[in-house]
Amino acid sequence: MGVDIAVSNKMSDAIYKWTKMYANEAPWINEEIRSLNLASSICSEMARLVTMESEIKITGSQRADLISDSMAMFIKNLPVYVEHACNGGGIVFKPYIDSQGIAIDIVKAGYFYPVEFDGANHITAVIFPEFKTVGKKLYTRLEYQELKNGRYIIANKAFVSRKAVVKNDNVINLGQEISLEDVPEWADMEPYVEFESADRTLFSYFRMPMANNIDTESPLGVAVYARAVNQIRDADEQYGATMWEYKAKETAIQAADEFFQRDRKGHVILPKGKKRIYHAMGPGISDIEGRPFFNVYSPQIRDESFFNGYNRIVQKIEFNSGLAYGTLSDPQVVEKTAEEIKTSKQRSYATVKAIQNSLEDALQTLVSAIDAWIDIAGMSPPGKVEMTSIWDDSIIVDKETERRQDLQDVSIGAMQLWEYRMKWYGETKEIAQAMVSDTAEVVEK
Structure with missing residues (x-):
C-alpha cells in the first residue's frame, strides 16, 4: 500500500x-x-x-x-x-x-x-x-482509510497467492495483485x-x-491484565504444582503377591476398579521380619499451604488487573481488613x-x-x-445498604419521603409528592 x-x-x-x-x-x-x-x-x-x-x-x-x-x-x-x-x-x-x-x-x-x-x-x-x-488459493483484500x-481516502487492493501465510500479527507472501472484480464478493468495491x-x-x-x-x-x-502476565504464569504453575501434590500423594497399597488372588495361569488379580491403589510387588517379597511385605503409602497432603500461595498470587493478579480482591481469589483464605476491601472495590x-x-x-x-x-x-x-x-454503579455501591440508609434519613427528617420515592421508585417530583400527600390523607382518616 x-x-x-x-x-x-x-x-x-x-x-x-x-x-x-x-x-x-x-x-x-x-x-x-x-x-x-x-x-x-x-x-x-x-x-x-x-x-x-x-x-x-x-x-x-x-x-x-x-x-x-x-x-x-x-x-x-x-x-x-x-x-x-x-x-x-x-x-x-x-x-x-x-x-x-x-x-x-x-x-x-x-x-x-x-x-x-x-x-x-x-x-x-x-x-x-x-x-x-x-481451494488452495488465498485471496487478500487490503482496505486503506x-x-x-x-x-478522506478509501483505497482497496486485492492479491492472490498459493503460498500465503497469515498470522494475526503479520501477513507474508500476499502474492500478485489482481483486480477486485476477480473476487465476486469484492467486485462492486471501488479501488x-x-x-x-x-x-x-x-x-x-x-x-x-x-x-x-x-x-x-x-x-x-x-x-487489562498486561501488568499481570508474569503472575498469571505463576498461578498456572502453582496450580499445576498443587495438582501434582495430589497425584504424587495418592494413597497406594504395596503388597507381596501372596495378598492377592490369582487367575488360572497364576497371574495376580488386582481389585476391580482399584488398580491405581494396589501395587503387586512380586512373589516372595518380605519385610525385615520375614513376613510377606505389606505397606500402605498415604502421606499427608500439603494442600492448604499450596492453595494459600496460589491465592496470594491470584490476589496480585487482581491488583495488577484493576479487580477487587475476591473477584478471582478466595476471600476467606487470605484475610483482608475492611479498609483494604473497600480500597480494592474503589480501585475496581x-x-x-x-x-x-x-x-x-x-x-x-x-x-x-x-x-x-x-x-x-x-x-x-x-x-x-x-x-x-x-452505566450501572452497583460495583461500588451496595444498593440495599444505601436504601436502608436513605430510610433512616427519612425517619429523622434528613431526607423527604417524596425524594426517597423519586430516587427508588423512579417517579417524577410531581407524582412522588402527590403519592406522599395521598398517603398522609389516608393516615389522617
Missing part, C-alpha cells in the same frame, strides 16, 4: 501473546501445567462489570431511529466486543453500507494495522485486511474513493484507558468507570461514522442525533 505500519515489534508480539493466553495457549502451558483460564476470566469479568445493566439509546429524529435500528444487534453483543477489547487492548468498530443498509464490522487487535495517529492519539489512517480462501487535511470536507473517520477505535507499559511510545491500548470501580468512559467515546464516534455513511448514501434526511448512555 506504500505506507509504514505504526506498530512496533514489541506491540505486535504482545498482542500475539495476549491472543494465545486468551485461547489457553500460553507458551508455558504443557502436559504438567494447564491453563486456569485466568486471562479470559479477567476479560469476561471486566466486560460484565462494564456493561451490566447498561442502556445505550440513540434518539432525536428519523435519522436517529435508523442509526438505532442499525446498532440494535451491535448493542446486544456489546459485552462480547468489550471482552475482546479487554484482551487485545482495543477493538475497531467499522460501519459500512451493505444491501440491507448499515452493517458494522468488528475488527479485533492484531487484525487491523494503524498507520498514523493525530495529536490526541486517535487513529487517522489504518489498513484493514480481509482474507478469503478458495485515511483522514488528512479535510480529505479508490475520495471525499472532500471530511471531519471524522469512518471507523471507531475503542481503546483500553490504561497506560501502555509494553511500548510507552505507542498510542495503542494494552490488555475506578478501572471500570475509566473503561466505560472510553467505551462511551468510542460509541459516540461510531454513531458519528454511521451518520456520515448515511449522508454519503443519502439514506435519510438530516435530523438531530443524540446518544445517551446509562
